[in-house]
Amino acid sequence: MSSPLRLPGxxxxxxxxxxRKEGCMRSRGRTTVEFFCHFDFxxxxxxxxxxxxKMYYSPFMSARSLGHLFPSALRxxxxxxxxxxxxxxxxxxVVSAAHGQGRRNNPSNASLLQESFPFQGACVSAVFPEKNxxxxxxxxxxxxxxxxxxxxxxxxxxxGWSGGYITTxxxxxxxxxxxHPAINGDQKFGTSFSPGWADAKGLFLDPRSEPxxxxxEEWCRWTGLYVSGxxxxxxxxxxGTKIYEHPSSVADDGQVAFVRTFKIDATKQPLLARLxxxxxAKGDLAGNTATxxxxxxxxxxxxNGAPQGVALEIRDNxxxxxxxxxxxxxxxxxxxxxxxxxxxxxxxxxxxxVKPSMVNFDxxxxxxxxxxxxxxxxxxxxxxxxxxxxxDSITAPTDNPWKRRVRFGGMDFFSDGxxxxxxxxxxxxxxxxxxxxxxxxxTWKRFSSGMYETLGLTxxxxxxxxxGRDQITRYHDLNNDAEADFYENFNNQYMSTEGxxxxxxDLQRDDAGNFYFAKANPVNSGGSGFGxxxxxxxxxxxxxxxxxxxxxxxxxxxxxxxxxxxxGIGVRPDGQATTSDNEGTWVPATPINWITPGQFCGVIxxxxxxxxxxxxxxxxxxxxxxxxxxxxxxxxxxxSDQWGPFQGEMLxxxxxxxxLFLVLKEALPNGAMQGGxxxxxxxxxxxxxxxxxxxxxxxxYIAGLSEWQSNxxxxxxxxxxxxTGKPVYSVRGLKVVKGGVELTFTQPLxxxxxxxLQNFSxxxxxxxxxxxxxxxxxxxxxxxxxxxxxLAITQTKLSADGKTLRIEIAxxxxxxxxxxxxxxxxxxxxxxxxxxxxxxxxxx
Numbered sequence: 001m002s003s004p005l006r007l008p009g010x011x012x013x014x015x016x017x018x019x020r021k022e023g024c025m026r027s028r029g030r031t032t033v034e035f036f037c038h039f040d041f042x043x044x045x046x047x048x049x050x051x052x053x054k055m056y057y058s059p060f061m062s063a064r065s066l067g068h069l070f071p072s073a074l075r076x077x078x079x080x081x082x083x084x085x086x087x088x089x090x091x092x093x094v095v096s097a098a099h100g101q102g103r104r105n106n107p108s109n110a111s112l113l114q115e116s117f118p119f120q121g122a123c124v125s126a127v128f129p130e131k132n133x134x135x136x137x138x139x140x141x142x143x144x145x146x147x148x149x150x151x152x153x154x155x156x157x158x159x160g161w162s163g164g165y166i167t168t169x170x171x172x173x174x175x176x177x178x179x180h181p182a183i184n185g186d187q188k189f190g191t192s193f194s195p196g197w198a199d200a201k202g203l204f205l206d207p208r209s210e211p212x213x214x215x216x217e218e219w220c221r222w223t224g225l226y227v228s229g230x231x232x233x234x235x236x237x238x239x240g241t242k243i244y245e246h247p248s249s250v251a252d253d254g255q256v257a258f259v260r261t262f263k264i265d266a267t268k269q270p271l272l273a274r275l276x277x278x279x280x281a282k283g284d285l286a287g288n289t290a291t292x293x294x295x296x297x298x299x300x301x302x303x304n305g306a307p308q309g310v311a312l313e314i315r316d317n318x319x320x321x322x323x324x325x326x327x328x329x330x331x332x333x334x335x336x337x338x339x340x341x342x343x344x345x346x347x348x349x350x351x352x353x354v355k356p357s358m359v360n361f362d363x364x365x366x367x368x369x370x371x372x373x374x375x376x377x378x379x380x381x382x383x384x385x386x387x388x389x390x391x392d393s394i395t396a397p398t399d400n401p402w403k404r405r406v407r408f409g410g411m412d413f414f415s416d417g418x419x420x421x422x423x424x425x426x427x428x429x430x431x432x433x434x435x436x437x438x439x440x441x442x443t444w445k446r447f448s449s450g451m452y453e454t455l456g457l458t459x460x461x462x463x464x465x466x467x468g469r470d471q472i473t474r475y476h477d478l479n480n481d482a483e484a485d486f487y488e489n490f491n492n493q494y495m496s497t498e499g500x501x502x503x504x505x506d507l508q509r510d511d512a513g514n515f516y517f518a519k520a521n522p523v524n525s526g527g528s529g530f531g532x533x534x535x536x537x538x539x540x541x542x543x544x545x546x547x548x549x550x551x552x553x554x555x556x557x558x559x560x561x562x563x564x565x566x567x568g569i570g571v572r573p574d575g576q577a578t579t580s581d582n583e584g585t586w587v588p589a590t591p592i593n594w595i596t597p598g599q600f601c602g603v604i605x606x607x608x609x610x611x612x613x614x615x616x617x618x619x620x621x622x623x624x625x626x627x628x629x630x631x632x633x634x635x636x637x638x639x640s641d642q643w644g645p646f647q648g649e650m651l652x653x654x655x656x657x658x659x660l661f662l663v664l665k666e667a668l669p670n671g672a673m674q675g676g677x678x679x680x681x682x683x684x685x686x687x688x689x690x691x692x693x694x695x696x697x698x699x700x701y702i703a704g705l706s707e708w709q710s711n712x713x714x715x716x717x718x719x720x721x722x723x724t725g726k727p728v729y730s731v732r733g734l735k736v737v738k739g740g741v742e743l744t745f746t747q748p749l750x751x752x753x754x755x756x757l758q759n760f761s762x763x764x765x766x767x768x769x770x771x772x773x774x775x776x777x778x779x780x781x782x783x784x785x786x787x788x789x790x791l792a793i794t795q796t797k798l799s800a801d802g803k804t805l806r807i808e809i810a811x812x813x814x815x816x817x818x819x820x821x822x823x824x825x826x827x828x829x830x831x832x833x834x835x836x837x838x839x840x841x842x843x844x
Contacts, residue, residue, distance in 0.1 A: 135497060243264050261356055420718075471492035
């Protein structure tokens with residue numbers, strides 16, 4: 001009898017995790033549609049694990065992406081199974097939508113949502129009208145177990161519903177791929193996917209060349225939101241007129257009505273807004289009340305307290321509009337929307353009589369999180385063998401009164417250097433104080449919440465900015481209670497589709513004040529290719545881009561393209577940018593990219609022009625998946641003169657391997673860059689992802705999280721890498737010369753040790769850069785053979801000062817990956833055992 005198949009380590013754990021999640025979801029009353037949609041992902045996972053000859057697990061991997069490894073008959077079988085799953089999912093979704101009409105009751109994990117906080121940013125879908133998804137949505141609690149969905153790109157109130165909040169599906173919530181949240185309850189009204197306010201001609205036509213991104217600023221602009229207690233006030237401008245809108249609700253006798261209270265400046269142009277629509281309805285307008293009678297329900301819209309000339313209008317029997325004439329005075333009024341059975345319409349009349357009143361929002365609200373979380377840091381959690389560098393752990397507030405997950409996605413310091421702000425993937429910002437030498441008392445305070453997947457943070461003049469899927473946000477504390485009251489849209493010009501994988505990574509600045517951040521391609525569930533549609537997203541002009549944003553937030557430009565998932569970037573003070581990327585489609589191994597404006601970095605999607613594919617710029621270096629970095633973080637430049645001998649050098653952060661590297665870069669005569677890295681042998685609390693030097697103490701601080709493809713020990717970490725003042729024993733420079741490689745060291749080497757060839761070993765190999773997921777390693781001598789070739793190290797030569805060692809290598813040639821290991825002795829007897837991994841583009 002054959003033994004059952006056993007998968008090694010991480011692979012078995014991945015399958016167990018998939019089974020665990022599926023079981024939990026099913027036990028919560030998971031729908032048939034959701035089961036089959038998740039089943040498609042599990043097919044990808046299982047076949048990848050069983051058949052991938054590399055035998056490692058990536059949550060972004062699929063059997064289709066590795067099709068080049070398998071026989072055609074097997075690939076056909078896989079496609080058939082996956083197609084059956086998709087067709088089943090699609091058919092059941094249609095049946096479900098038709099049966100449920102306005103109701104959506106899907107699993108929702110309450111622990112991932114905040115009942116005591118009024119909004120959550122996300123890509124959110126409603127049930128009707130057709131294809132009603134807010135790409136940059138705000139799910140806002142309005143009381144009486146009711147909520148509304150506001151679309152910050154189209155400035156429309158997309159939906160209102162009762163009986164629940166939003167589902168917690170998607171990568172930032174339950175980790176699900178190919179999914180995003182949806183409304184969870186009984187939808188009462190909605191508006192179609194088009195502008196919420198008419199253009200200058202009174203039309204609601206979408207002028208965007210792609211259905212993503214902000215509307216033209218000369219038409220309208222999303223300003224941001226104010227939060228006061230459980231009240232949210234939306235701020236935006238339409239045709240030069242400032243508008244503040246407070247969504248709320250009223251309830252009586254088992255009925256709920258939605259209230260939109262408007263505070264509007266004197267109108268500079270005629271304004272026209274869409275309030276709600278019921279396709280196929282019969283419309284009736286009587287004074288300040290509009291009624292849409294559908295097949296089963298009645299929708300009633302009532303206007304209260306509006307000045308003369310402000311009125312409702314019914315268009316095409318199915319759409320209720322709000323009209324404001326040019327020159328209407330500054331005023332506050334409201335619109336009440338009720339929808340229910342015809343037999344209940346008399347109750348709507350009572351609900352509609354709501355006196356207009358705007359909540360006091362612009363002075364700051366009551367303190368929401370008065371409690372602080374106090375932790376104690378841990379010193380000397382690891383050290384380099386020479387004792388020159390040590391790590392200290394700044395203990396995160398993972399145990400907090402609100403049971404919030406803490407997964408750090410960005411960090412920076414305030415000007416005093418004793419406080420830092422850290423954002424999380426869940427949309428929170430925490431401020432920690434007490435960052436001193438001893439770390440004895442670290443006080444954590446919540447500052448903000450509810451934002452859309454914040455994975456980058458910077459501080460300018462002690463004001464916090466974050467990057468998220470929806471916008472670059474600037475935060476304002478209006479009443480000095482150490483909590484944000486106004487979440488300002490600093491810039492929202494970049495596009496985002498439904499894709500679960502369209503992360504916006506990092507946020508850094510140069511000395512001129514420009515901001516930099518990167519955006520991922522819409523990777524499909526399972527990891528193969530881009531933009532399959534639905535919650536896998538669509539490829540758009542901003543897929544896989546590196547952006548530069550002007551100091552004032554007005555001018556956004558793409559400075560490089562061709563990225564898959566660049567989780568982290570680097571910016572030198574003079575504006576020189578770098579990135580990494582995540583192994584996958586068109587990315588055979590983790591790269592470190594040295595950016596020049598207009599550069600194409602190699603990842604091809606359906607919008608990539610041929611001239612870009614022909615002008616691909618290889619990275620400064622590749623890093624091997626197995627032993628160096630399977631998922632890059634950011635880069636940071638050593639700007640401190642208190643951090644040992646590396647001032648002016650660049651460091652690379654590994655998310656996947658939780659490691660820190662010194663980058664050994666070399667400029668070539670043609671302006672291109674090549675080089676490699678050497679690891680700092682240190683241990684970190686979590687991944688190594690976002691790093692900054694603190695100007696107060698000159699030391700390096702690193703924040704990270706663990707969600708996907710990482711060996712990180714904990715879900716979140718915040719560490720200090722401290723220079724102790726002891727001598728550093730390390731390689732610090734690399735240069736390819738004719739017939740060999742020169743390594744420069746921080747300390748003189750012992751001549752006899754440097755001359756002994758038994759102290760050296762090396763290998764080299766190439767990758768296959770193609771559309772499939774990642775790449776195996778291939779021999780240089782026999783390109784179709786997998787594996788690494790040994791290097792023939794023939795001789796070494798030490799410089800007069802003992803710090804530069806020339807290593808001669810037989811048949812030296814350009815190669816994607818070369819490794820040189822050495823175990824040497826410094827002149828004073830100290831051991832230096834390291835490995836350099838580098839890329840050779842050109843040999844002199």
